[in-house]
Amino acid sequence: MTQSIDKELLDLAKEAMSKAYVPYSKFTVGAAIRTASGLLYSGCNVENASYPEGTCAEAGAIASMVRDGQTQIESIYVIGKGDELVTPCGGCRQRIREFSDTNTMIHICGPEGVRKSMTMEELLPFSFGPDNLK
Numbered sequence: 001m002t003q004s005i006d007k008e009l010l011d012l013a014k015e016a017m018s019k020a021y022v023p024y025s026k027f028t029v030g031a032a033i034r035t036a037s038g039l040l041y042s043g044c045n046v047e048n049a050s051y052p053e054g055t056c057a058e059a060g061a062i063a064s065m066v067r068d069g070q071t072q073i074e075s076i077y078v079i080g081k082g083d084e085l086v087t088p089c090g091g092c093r094q095r096i097r098e099f100s101d102t103n104t105m106i107h108i109c110g111p112e113g114v115r116k117s118m119t120m121e122e123l124l125p126f127s128f129g130p131d132n133l134k
């Protein structure tokens, strides 16, 4: 399947990554979300001296989205430092899952563009979600 790159979202993720506060890991990450309603949100990772209390870029973007009253992710672009694929951590997979449906796409990027694209089901198979609590 060929997927056209959402340049606006890629640029937003890159710009967010440039704002990462990472004095400890020096590992910058940016995330950008396009909601089902077409609105855009972004986040960067924010670390602090109590290492485990840092927050991921995806968590920041989701918090910004929810603060604005939006709860449906159409696509999320994640970009991290280096040549490797920076896929969302386990906690962020669950965070993205909360606001996803079967059409939601996760795009893992580098500065050159999208390196790998996947569905939520591919990123977090057999997931636990809001429906389980109904």
Ligand SMILES: O=c1ccn([C@H]2C[C@H](O)[C@@H](CO)O2)c(=O)[nH]1
Residues within 6 Å of the ligand: 022, 025, 027, 028, 029, 044, 045, 046, 047, 054, 055, 056, 057, 058, 078, 086, 087, 088, 089, 092
């Ligand atoms: O998908 C990811 C993976 C890691 N990080 C952050 C957490 C920490 O600040 C740094 C190193 O793990 O990268 C993210 O923000 N998102």
Ligand SMILES: [Zn+2]
Residues within 6 Å of the ligand: 056, 057, 058, 059, 088, 089, 090, 091, 092, 093
């Ligand atoms: Zn995470």
